[in-house]
Amino acid sequence: MSRGWRLGVFLAGAAGLVFLFVVVARPLPGPLELRNRYAEEINTRAFRERNVTDAVTAVNFDYRGFDTIGEEFILFVSVLGSMFLLRMTEERGDEILPDAAEDSRDVRSTDAMNLWILAMIAPKVVFGIYIVTHGQLTPGGGFQGGVILATAALMLYVGEGFAVFRRVVPHGAVEFAEAVGAGGFLLIGMLAWFWGKPFLTNIIPLGQSHQLTSGGTMPLISVSTGLEVTAGFVLLLYGFLQENLTPRGEK
Amino acid sequence: MSAQIVTYAGFIVAGWLFLTGLYGIITSRHLVHLCLSMTVVQASTYVLLAVIGYRPGLPAPIFVNMPAGSPAVDPVIQALMLTDIVVEATVIALLLAITVRIHRRTSTADPNEVDIMRG
């Protein structure tokens, strides 16, 4: 279709969609007692049943934990697929990059920025671990903390360049960590089978509320997820940074 | 009353983002722009979910300083949003990997130039 036709078709469709949006939105918001049911159940039960103060994490890792497994594996498969599409493993053989440090397009930062970045990495890592482990108490959890930790690795690259980045976070170790994170969540779910309970039941002692150990399996799942998310995003960094550093013409 | 206004405003924003993102995909001339337009479409679902979970005047569902069971915003919607954000971010990663690969292979990043399979 020519651009004109394509735009015309889309605009007609968009007008229709607007009409549909109006039709579907008219009875909303519905009666409060109806649409608040799930929220009320969780809000009243999360503390009582699992000793956790963060209801969102309780939903994510316990009540609807099975969704989170699917989500984790979407991350797993997308990272694997992206790395594979960027042909990190095949074309470059076992070495990830031969001499990235000498590449003229590697990032060079000033000394002042270097110092500041290095100083920031440690607090970032600590903060990331804090977020991961405190998911069941305050807003946080494996996903959020994992992204923070991954950005710490990114800062390492920005400050020190790809050669150092490669040495501190070796590719093979990160791949392994990602798989362990993904499999770990499944293993925690399978633990429940030994007690005769359905998959993903929270069978570890729930600990005291407001403590790090509250929530039973939730902190463990949080750590496993954090590991996977961190490793996943670092792998993505690997893949895309390497694209940037390869001189043109080299396939 | 204010709850209704917020809800309708949220629906309008979500609908607008959805259509704008689709418009961006359709008129896109660069694959990275296409991926970012997809991000806009994804953002419409975030806004929709956020506005559905809104309860006027209530705090977040974190019961550290509040007694458990006191009224709070919908935690299930927030969990859904979390899942949605992670899923969509990784899909964008896949799309961007495809973009990089296409650019490497064909030296063009225009989605309209890639019409090798036609008919």
Add this chain to the structure above:
Amino acid sequence: MAPLPVVIPLMVAAVLAAVGHSFHRRVLDSIALATSAGVTAVCGLLAVESTHHVIVYWFGNWQPSAHAHFPVGICFMIDPIGAGLAALTSFLVLAAFTFSWSYFESVKAIYHILMLVFLGAMCGLCLSGDLFNLFVWFELMTAAGVALCGYKSEEGQSLQGALNFAVLNTAGALLSLGGVALVYAYTGSLNMCEVGQTLARHHSSTGFLCVSFLFIISGFLVKAAVFPFHFWLADAHAVAPTPVCVLFSGVMVELGVYAVARIYWVVFSGAAAPSTSAIRTVFLIVGALTTIVGALYCFGQRHLKRLLAFSTISHVGVMVLGLAILQPEGLAGSAIYLIGHGLVKASLFIGAGILLHRFGSVDEFDLLGRCREVLPIGLLMALGAAGLAGLPPFATFLGEKTIEEAARHVHQPWIVAIIVFAEILTSGAVLRFTMRVFGGWGKARELTLHGAPHIDTKPETTGQHSHVPLFMWGPMLVLLLAACLVALPWAARSGIRQEIQRFETPGIYMDAVLLGKTAAAPAAKPAVAMLGFSWEQVIVLIGMIGLALGALASGSAKYRFGSSVARLLLRAQAALRRLQSGRVGDYVAWFTIGIAVYGALLVFLR
């Protein structure tokens, strides 16, 4: 046992990702084969066990409490239809892994990991009883599918296929998520049975129901490649490696139809009862358009995989037509047709893979006459064409007959004509390909293939290309046999009919899921009409052979109807081809207007 079809493949994939990169290829293949065989067995057991009562499995042990009956967790809602579909899925994965044994180029363990995750996601989709959980497995299928589709990414075309797949499916998934969110905004639940019950009890506005239904199924309609969301399928199939195509056409597309049926019957059939005729009309239009468009494009392809992709679109249209009748007979026909088509199509794709391995191409004119050495494969492919035509003894024949009878019962006999038309075209196309490639007939170019895209396909296998190993033609034969045998026993057909009866009774599921009542009395055995001989099959047989021979001969014969007719046909064909432009912007524009038109129809007809 219920979570195993999902947990096992995912766990094995994670283990392979951690330690499997150094494994020998045979070890990886064996692990993959064992996993898919195991999942097939588990799904089969689940299907058998759930014939007595719906199996409900609550993850995290979050059963609804005895007094409130409100589901706070995620459940698997397993009945023989879902478990049977999961069994079919894992069986096809088994066939795909057998085909790819040892020769298929795999980079370390990536292929196996991606395929196993794909399997887990599809099983999750079949068994899930929660709307958001359905969305999650749908996205996992899309992600794994895109990665598998772009597998041979040395070629630029494979990236076009992967890009179109990713963009269109994601757009559909986002609209689905919007629909789920809107339904949650009204009912406050994500469990399918709870939502269905709430919607039915609270008499929500029919406009809201129709539009939210359409939004929720939009992602699954895109996955099912119905018109006008079908454009991406041909691009994806043309570039995906053979084992992946087997799965795409064999089950992935059909799962979209299954999800639509499941969502309609459990969630919306009770509440949207006043709009049933509107929904039937729209689905009939969707099915008819899909069937016709798929068949028309199918005949004009010279690349076998693309040809088969368009035929899949057409057959999915037939399944949607069966669904659209909204009666147990129609849906039972669709189910039987689905099984038969999945097996036959998988077999044909394996045949394409064999040709690719042996001769390095699947293009009709590149292969012209060269394939005489592997004539047995050609015979199998001709049998596959008969399977696509719905001829006895294939399961597609039984499914089609059931759909046709259901169509006559609701006084829509034109459905039969459309199905016959589509079957003639699709099977005629495959037969024409077979005759040209294996028999060497039809050397001259013909009208219908004027302008057909010629797609370079690189071989995807290593090893000796001079012979066809057993693990390649074995699955092809077994799949064809299975397509003949699976629906032959009367017990199988009546069992499917009975299960569909239960499938369409949401009350049984609600009792099982929300109240924990598992001792539902089985529905009374419905009368299974005797499937006798009918003249449609003769028409299809004659039409298919005649069309194939006619196409082969038309290249050399003078056009007796005058060149003006030929020019008109050429112009029409060129216009059709232009629509399938390969550009993702066009596809998304079609998606937008498709949803708008279907939605407007639903709203105005309700």
